[in-house]
Amino acid sequence: xxxxxxxxxxxxxxxxxxxxxxxxxxxxxxxxxxxxxxxxxxxxxxxxxxxxxxxxxxxxxxxxxxxxxxxxxxxxxxxxxxxxxxxxxxxxxxxxxxxxxxxxxxxxxxxxxxxxxxxxxxxxxxxxxxxxxxxxxxxxxxxxxxxxxxxxxxxxxxxxxxxxxxxxxxxxxxxxxxxxxxxxxxxxxxxxxxxxxxxxxxxxxxxxxxxxxxxxxxxxxxxxxxxxxxxxxxxxxxxxxxxxxx
Numbered sequence: 255x256x257x258x259x260x261x262x263x264x265x266x267x268x269x270x271x272x273x274x275x276x277x278x279x280x281x282x283x284x285x286x287x288x289x290x291x292x293x294x295x296x297x298x299x300x301x302x303x304x305x306x307x308x309x310x311x312x313x314x315x316x317x318x319x320x321x322x323x324x325x326x327x328x329x330x331x332x333x334x335x336x337x338x339x340x341x342x343x344x345x346x347x348x349x350x351x352x353x354x355x356x357x358x359x360x361x362x363x364x365x366x367x368x369x370x371x372x373x374x375x376x377x378x379x380x381x382x383x384x385x386x387x388x389x390x391x392x393x394x395x396x397x398x399x400x401x402x403x404x405x406x407x408x409x410x411x412x413x414x415x416x417x418x419x420x421x422x423x424x425x426x427x428x429x430x431x432x433x434x435x436x437x438x439x440x441x442x443x444x445x446x447x448x449x450x451x452x453x454x455x456x457x458x459x460x461x462x463x464x465x466x467x468x469x470x471x472x473x474x475x476x477x478x479x480x481x482x483x484x485x486x487x488x489x490x491x492x493x494x495x496x497x498x499x500x
Contacts, residue, residue, distance in 0.1 A: 361389020368452020
């Protein structure tokens with residue numbers, strides 16, 4: 255299950271969202287330039303990825319920022335940028351360009367500490383923008399809980415697109431991160447569940463002042479929990495069921 259679009263494009267051009275996506279793509283292309291050189295690739299990772307033990311030891315503080323722009327592969331990059339593309343523009347619309355950039359980086363740092371605190375001595379590197387983007391999702395949830403989001407469900411040979419409220423999709427996503435974190439050892443590497451959960455929670459907390467200034471519950475009643483402009487209406491985008499041939 256993953257989102258493919260929402261129904262609420264922003265009213266202003268989300269320059270910062272575009273710039274973050276471009277920066278991530280350019281860094282990934284730079285990584286690819288020495289993909290065949292294992293020594294250079296390892297050195298790049300060592301210099302810019304987040305190593306919890308190094309940060310808690312008082313060095314490599316820059317990695318709290320730099321890890322947000324590194325990715326472990328094309329699908330890692332593509333998935334993260336899709337989420338940012340869907341949820342970032344409306345939040346930038348409300349926060350303003352500079353405010354959104356500060357918010358994004360702050361969520362990424364919070365996500366980093368969410369991964370560091372459970373195992374401060376870990377030497378397993380963390381890379382990826384997903385912690386910061388989880389913060390964007392948390393802020394989106396607080397401001398626009400009833401915005402419509404189209405999600406693609408894939409189950410073996412069953413493919414279908416459904417339109418659901420944002421609070422359902424984002425609430426399920428957050429629950430999966432908590433369950434994944436509880437059932438996953440940080441020493442094993444893999445998905446940084448606690449970074450995702452921490453970034454998401456930070457996104458909600460950091461958006462509360464803006465939500466309060468907008469009127470809190472009154473904002474929800476005024477906007478019906480959706481971005482405050484007319485939504486796009488898409489035709490149902492159902493992907494037909496493909497049956498096996500006997």
